[in-house]
Amino acid sequence: xxxxxxxxxxxxxxxxxxxxxxxxxxxxxxxxxxxxxxxxxxxxxxxxxxxxxxxxxxxxxxxxxxxxxxxxxxxxxxxxxxxxxxxxxxxxxxxxxxxxxxxxxxxxxxxxxxxxxxxxxxxxxxxxxxxxxxxxxxxxxxxxxxxxxxxxxxxxxxxxxxxxxxxxxxxxxxxxxxxxxxxxxxxxxxxxxxxxxxxxxxxxxxxxxxxxxxxxxxxxxxxxxxxxxxxxxxxxxxxxxxxxxxxxxxxxxxxxxxxxxxxxxxxxxxxxxxxxxxxxxxxxxxxxxxxxxxxxxxxxxxxxxxxxxxxxxxxxxxxxxxxxxxxxxxxxxxxxxxxxxxxxx
Ligand SMILES: *[C@@H]1O[C@H](CO)[C@@H](O)[C@H](O)[C@H]1NC(C)=O
Ligand SMILES: *[C@@H]1O[C@H](CO)[C@@H](O)[C@H](O)[C@H]1NC(C)=O
Ligand SMILES: *[C@@H]1O[C@H](CO)[C@@H](O)[C@H](O)[C@H]1NC(C)=O
Ligand SMILES: *[C@@H]1O[C@H](CO)[C@@H](O)[C@H](O)[C@H]1NC(C)=O
Ligand SMILES: *[C@@H]1O[C@H](CO)[C@@H](O)[C@H](O)[C@H]1NC(C)=O
Ligand SMILES: *[C@@H]1O[C@H](CO)[C@@H](O)[C@H](O)[C@H]1NC(C)=O
Ligand SMILES: *[C@@H]1O[C@H](CO)[C@@H](O)[C@H](O)[C@H]1NC(C)=O
Ligand SMILES: *[C@@H]1O[C@H](CO)[C@@H](O)[C@H](O)[C@H]1NC(C)=O
Ligand SMILES: *[C@@H]1O[C@H](CO)[C@@H](O)[C@H](O)[C@H]1NC(C)=O
Numbered sequence: 499x500x501x502x503x504x505x506x507x508x509x510x511x512x513x514x515x516x517x518x519x520x521x522x523x524x525x526x527x528x529x530x531x532x533x534x535x536x537x538x539x540x541x542x543x544x545x546x547x548x549x550x551x552x553x554x555x556x557x558x559x560x561x562x563x564x565x566x567x568x569x570x571x572x573x574x575x576x577x578x579x580x581x582x583x584x585x586x587x588x589x590x591x592x593x594x595x596x597x598x599x600x601x602x603x604x605x606x607x608x609x610x611x612x613x614x615x616x617x618x619x620x621x622x623x624x625x626x627x628x629x630x631x632x633x634x635x636x637x638x639x640x641x642x643x644x645x646x647x648x649x650x651x652x653x654x655x656x657x658x659x660x661x662x663x664x665x666x667x668x669x670x671x672x673x674x675x676x677x678x679x680x681x682x683x684x685x686x687x688x689x690x691x692x693x694x695x696x697x698x699x700x701x702x703x704x705x706x707x708x709x710x711x712x713x714x715x716x717x718x719x720x721x722x723x724x725x726x727x728x729x730x731x732x733x734x735x736x737x738x739x740x741x742x743x744x745x746x747x748x749x750x751x752x753x754x755x756x757x758x759x760x761x762x763x764x765x766x767x768x769x770x771x772x773x774x775x776x777x778x779x780x781x782x783x784x785x786x787x788x789x790x791x792x793x794x795x796x797x798x799x800x801x802x803x804x805x806x807x808x809x810x811x812x813x814x815x816x817x818x819x820x821x822x823x824x825x826x827x828x829x830x831x832x833x834x835x836x837x838x839x840x841x842x843x
Contacts, residue, residue, distance in 0.1 A: 519545045522685055523619065525579070525607070527552045528586060528705050528752055529678035532612050534558075534605070534619035535707075536682065536692045538627045541597045547621060551579035551591045556607045556617070558593055563626060566634035567606050567613035578609070589748045597621060604630060614638025676701040681782065683741070685709040689767070689775050691782040695794040698757045698784050705754045708741035713767045713775065715753060715782060720792050723801035724766050724776035740769070762786045764797055777805030 519542070524535045530553065541547060549558045560573030569575060579591040597603075603621040606613040618634045620627050677699070682692045683706050691706070698704060706715045717727045717735025727735035738753035757763075763784040767775040781801045786794040 520686070521545060521547045522682075522709065523547060523549050524680060524682060524707065525549050525551045525558060526554055526556045526581070527678070527680040527707065529680075529703055529754070530554060530583070531678045531680040531705070532607075532615045532617050533680060534607075534617065535680045536685070537618065537631075538620045538623050541600075541621050543597055543599060545597045546594050547597065548592055548594045549576065551576075551581055551593075552588075553581050553583045553585065555580040556609055556612065558619075559606055559608045561604050561606050561618075563602065563604055563630055564633075566604060566618055566630055567608075567637045569608065575608075586752075587749050602626065606634060611638070676703065678703045678705055681706045681715075683708045683715060683767075684711045684713050684743075687711070689778050689780040691715070691780070694781070694798075695783040695786055698760075700757055700759060702757045703754050704757065704784065705752050706738060707750045707752045708738075708743050709750055710743050710745070711769075712740055712742040713769055713780070714738050714740055715765050716768045718764050718766050718781075720762070720764055720797055720800075722804075723764060723781055723797055724768075724774065724805040726768070727764075736765075737768075757784065760785050762792060766801060773807070774805045776801050777807065778802070779806075 521539050521541060523539070526532070527535065534549075539547065555578055557578055558574070558576040559569050560575065561568055562570050574595060576593045579593075581588075581590060595603075600622050602623050604623075605619040605621075607617040609617075613634050614637045616631055616635050618631055620630060623630065679696055679698060679702060681696070681704060684690070685692050687710050696704070714737060716737040718725055719727045719730055722730045726737065727733050736755050741751045741753065743750060764786075765782040765784075767780040769775045769780075779798050779802050781798050783794045783797055786792065786797065788794065
């Protein structure tokens with residue numbers, strides 16, 4: 499694959515040897531999700547971030563912290579990657595970038611209104627993601643601010659940015675309209691749901707997309723995090739069943755639930771081969787009350803206490819491991835945008 503060749507050249511040129519991490523980010527998704535999932539990652543120099551474009555028609559476009567919904571000159575841009583709503587099987591277009599420094603990289607979708615709907619993403623946001631997101635959403639409040647006309651007209655040379663016509667004033671969608679939330683299960687091989695805890699309204703859909711291995715999402719209860727709610731209280735709960743995903747799959751199975759009330763809802767992965775995923779913290783919550791004793795953190799801690807192996811230490815991810823190359827300005831040259839002209843699959 500050309501992609502590997504490029505990267506290997508870059509690494510060989512610097513003598514930089516380190517196991518790179520390949521981060522997967524889903525762009526959009528089933529049910530009209532207007533989001534990048536996950537919406538932020540920490541990465542070290544040499545890591546790869548692969549964006550997989552799902553339904554319906556999005557971009558991955560570089561912007562800046564101060565102006566979240568405006569492409570920066572010379573920044574990368576995937577262009578629009580349309581995928582029909584009923585196309586659930588792919589293969590989906592993909593674009594990869596190689597992380598060239600540990601400074602933050604800010605990204606948005608330049609489909610009309612998506613940025614002000616919060617469709618933004620960051621690599622190494624360094625604690626500033628919430629501010630970036632708020633600034634993106636705030637662009638929807640001003641009728642005169644759209645990313646399209648102002649930004650593209652003022653920059654004389656933005657060869658990688660496809661020009662678009664001026665869009666009408668954005669309208670902020672009512673926050674009470676049902677939303678689809680996309681949760682990645684086992685993304686990047688991790689024993690986790692990403693995001694692991696969310697706030698959702700009645701009528702919202704939560705779609706779990708199974709990215710790797712062989713997991714479930716199964717409803718449990720706060721006091722008994724790693725057992726079916728049905729077994730502990732008789733209440734029938736949801737259960738996706740096992741969703742095995744062979745390595746190299748192009749097709750990620752999904753399971754959806756509808757939120758019927760705003761009570762806290764608890765769930766876990768019931769895989770216990772070779773060891774309990776739930777006991778390793780693979781749990782999920784909807785509408786946990788963070789200011790009560792039944793917070794998501796408390797639920798996760800209870801799962802680890804009841805079903806974990808007491809002596810096990812959770813594998814700490816060395817996201818911020820400093821290395822000699824992080825400060826090497828040369829690496830800027832290796833910020834390679836690999837737009838999905840060729841499918842990765
Ligand atoms: C990164 O992950 C994507 C999606 O899972 C995969 O298609 C690609 O081959 C991976 N790249 C590398 C360098 O491992
Ligand atoms: C990234 O690292 C910071 C601290 O270095 C941490 O607070 C944050 O939770 C991490 N974010 C992710 C998405 O792992
Ligand atoms: C994708 O969105 C762009 C920008 O709104 C539009 O020009 C293009 O026609 C759309 N493509 C499809 C196939 O809907
Ligand atoms: C799904 O979309 C991808 C990317 O546009 C395309 O290559 C593929 O053929 C589509 N699959 C179907 C079944 O339409
Ligand atoms: C709960 O979700 C938020 C938002 O995604 C995240 O920042 C936080 O780390 C999660 N809590 C835990 C314990 O994972
Ligand atoms: C998935 O895990 C379950 C439970 O451990 C097991 O019964 C099933 O055979 C596994 N499926 C595959 C394809 O590995
Ligand atoms: C919502 O209600 C439907 C129908 O009664 C049920 O199948 C579903 O599991 C419920 N959702 C949750 C999250 O409990
Ligand atoms: C958690 O532990 C309980 C009690 O030993 C057991 O019944 C349950 O199957 C375990 N669940 C998982 C997912 O490991
Ligand atoms: C969350 O818990 C706190 C403390 O128990 C309580 O005062 C508050 O009303 C709860 N919030 C909701 C929305 O239930």
